[in-house]
Every structure is written in C-alpha cells, then in structure tokens.
Amino acid sequence: ATLSGGNQQKIVIAKWLATTPKVIILDEPTKGIDIGSKAAVHGFMAELVAQGLSVIMVSSELPEILGMSDRVVVMREGRVASVYDNKGLDAETLVKTAAGIAA
Known part of the structure; x- marks a missing residue:
C-alpha cells in the first residue's frame, strides 16, 4: 500500500516472471504511472525481449504502441x-x- 504505482507494477511483473514463462501478456502496463516509471517499465520490457521472452502488450496509448512494438x-x-x-x-x-x- 505504500509503494508508488510504478513500483507496484514492477512487483506484479516480477511475481509472474518468477514462474519462468515463455510469453507474458501485459495489459496497460503503464496506466496511471508517472513518466519516469513508464520509462523504467518500457526499459524492463525491452530487457525481457532481449532475453528471449515474448511480450504481448495491450495498450490504448498510441505513442506507447508505436514506440514499443x-x-x-x-x-x-x-x-x-x-x-x-x-x-x-x-x-x-x-x-x-x-x-x-x-x-
């Protein structure tokens, strides 16, 4: 309850990654978080892809879609x-x- 929205998002993602999936679906992964946290989540997603994980991102933000997909x-x-x-x-x-x- 004391964590920022961005840190809450990171913890949820980390819990799922602990199951060592091959594909992860992120639904609006940056909704409601500040710009700095968005950049951190985007960077984290790019790292996952670089490690061979497939990321399916659902987003209603066009700049995010165009920049990350x-x-x-x-x-x-x-x-x-x-x-x-x-x-x-x-x-x-x-x-x-x-x-x-x-x-």
Whole structure:
C-alpha cells in the first residue's frame, strides 16, 4: 500500500516472471504511472525481449504502441481488424483501422 504505482507494477511483473514463462501478456502496463516509471517499465520490457521472452502488450496509448512494438494487432468489435509490421506505421493508420475506416 505504500509503494508508488510504478513500483507496484514492477512487483506484479516480477511475481509472474518468477514462474519462468515463455510469453507474458501485459495489459496497460503503464496506466496511471508517472513518466519516469513508464520509462523504467518500457526499459524492463525491452530487457525481457532481449532475453528471449515474448511480450504481448495491450495498450490504448498510441505513442506507447508505436514506440514499443515490433508488430501491432488492431482489434475492432472483438475481432482482429488488421496486423501491421511496425516499420513506417503511424497513429493515423491505427486509428482508421480501429474505427473501421479504410486506410
């Protein structure tokens, strides 16, 4: 109860990593934490990937998606609307796909 939001997030992630998974799903991993803690969580996620762990990140923050992802899956009405390689991907394309507007 006395830890910051960022430290709480780190502890939750550490508990799951203790099970030595091959894939980890992080749902809104930086929601509600300050910018410094966000950078630390992003750095930690990059370290996990460098160690061979697959990270699936669910996020509603477009800069986070574009900055952290190799591949982006856009969901619309509970279904996969499109899958993109992140090379050259922009926020406008993601928003149009999510809204069902031809990109």
